[in-house]
Amino acid sequence: MIVNGYSYKNIKKAANFLKKGEPIAFPTETVYGLGANIYNKKSVAKIFEIKQRPFFDPLIVHIANLKQLEEVAKIEDERIYLLAKHFWPGPLTLILPKQKRISYLITAGLETVAIRMPSNIIALSLIQELNSPIAAPSANLFTHLSPTTAQHVLKQLGNKTKLILDGGKTTCGVESTILSIEKNKKPVVLRMGGLPIENIEKIIGKIIIPTKKSRKVLAPGNLKNHYAPQKPLIIINNEKEIPKYLKNNKQKIGYLAFQKINNKKILSDYKILSSQGDFKEAASNFFDYLHQLDDGPAEIILAEKIKEVNLGKAMMERLIKAAHR
Numbered sequence: 001m002i003v004n005g006y007s008y009k010n011i012k013k014a015a016n017f018l019k020k021g022e023p024i025a026f027p028t029e030t031v032y033g034l035g036a037n038i039y040n041k042k043s044v045a046k047i048f049e050i051k052q053r054p055f056f057d058p059l060i061v062h063i064a065n066l067k068q069l070e071e072v073a074k075i076e077d078e079r080i081y082l083l084a085k086h087f088w089p090g091p092l093t094l095i096l097p098k099q100k101r102i103s104y105l106i107t108a109g110l111e112t113v114a115i116r117m118p119s120n121i122i123a124l125s126l127i128q129e130l131n132s133p134i135a136a137p138s139a140n141l142f143t144h145l146s147p148t149t150a151q152h153v154l155k156q157l158g159n160k161t162k163l164i165l166d167g168g169k170t171t172c173g174v175e176s177t178i179l180s181i182e183k184n185k186k187p188v189v190l191r192m193g194g195l196p197i198e199n200i201e202k203i204i205g206k207i208i209i210p211t212k213k214s215r216k217v218l219a220p221g222n223l224k225n226h227y228a229p230q231k232p233l234i235i236i237n238n239e240k241e242i243p244k245y246l247k248n249n250k251q252k253i254g255y256l257a258f259q260k261i262n263n264k265k266i267l268s269d270y271k272i273l274s275s276q277g278d279f280k281e282a283a284s285n286f287f288d289y290l291h292q293l294d295d296g297p298a299e300i301i302l303a304e305k306i307k308e309v310n311l312g313k314a315m316m317e318r319l320i321k322a323a324h325r
């Protein structure tokens, strides 16, 4: 059931479900999450069951304050506070050594835990009301497109979750950037996301960006077929390549463009990420438009290559995965 997430009554209701061990869905600034109380193992296990997610894929712990940061992770490096100061609350997840109290179910057996403080008043209120951090993956079925509206969550999870707090369309639109910080070592990016690498480097200096191959091993969730629509998706360089896929006008094409489309007539469906060419706007529309193209009349989705700077890196990473099927 979708309910208004801005109502305190509903936040209390959601917190009560969490206290009883029932996972619920809530908005963050990136994508919607499916949350459970981190100290209730059964409830955390239910998340994997609902999402059909393998147990080797660890969850992100969402916190509302710095006390909770130290409750879940060991802080052995001053850079962590610096990052928190500049980027929290916000779309940055840190991989840090875990405290004993964090179960291996959450970390998939790893000694590290993923933590972030979301920049969304509903998410923060929910964590405060529960008075405990919340473990939450994105609220989609495993390998499917991430949800950026309450309706996307309902479409995929149906009544498998008792409650969906509606906070409208998420503002950031792509998942958080994941950064691993180890004492005396250069930080390593495990997932490109809502916080551009360029912004992070301004604060803590050079970051290691492993090849896509090694990133997959570092973050167990970086599987190739993540974020996939149900329809085939092909990445093309530009609009000029569209006619190749028309197959004598028989194939219905949906097109995801970055800024503009010259010839809309040959398309059955299309979406323009940002007519202003603004990366932030484009990222906030990204998953929503893929959902819409997936639900629309097209038979295949062609997506235009996005320039790999700023949030363009996060979007391209997701397009490549969506195209893998």
Ligand code: TXA
Pocket (backbone or CB within 6 Å): 028, 030, 031, 032, 033, 034, 057, 058, 059, 060, 091, 093, 095, 107, 110, 112, 113, 114, 118, 136, 137, 138, 139, 174, 175, 176, 178, 190, 218, 219, 220, 221, 222
């Ligand atoms: O923006 C986000 O991060 C959203 C919202 C809900 O916060 N959450 C999200 O969660 O994207 P999820 O579960 O879809 O992706 C979490 C990723 C996975 O790829 C997982 O493998 C990785 O984080 N991860 C979690 N804990 C880790 C750890 N200890 N070491 C390395 N990677 C980890």
Ligand code: MG
Pocket (backbone or CB within 6 Å): 137, 138, 146
């Ligand atoms: Mg996910």
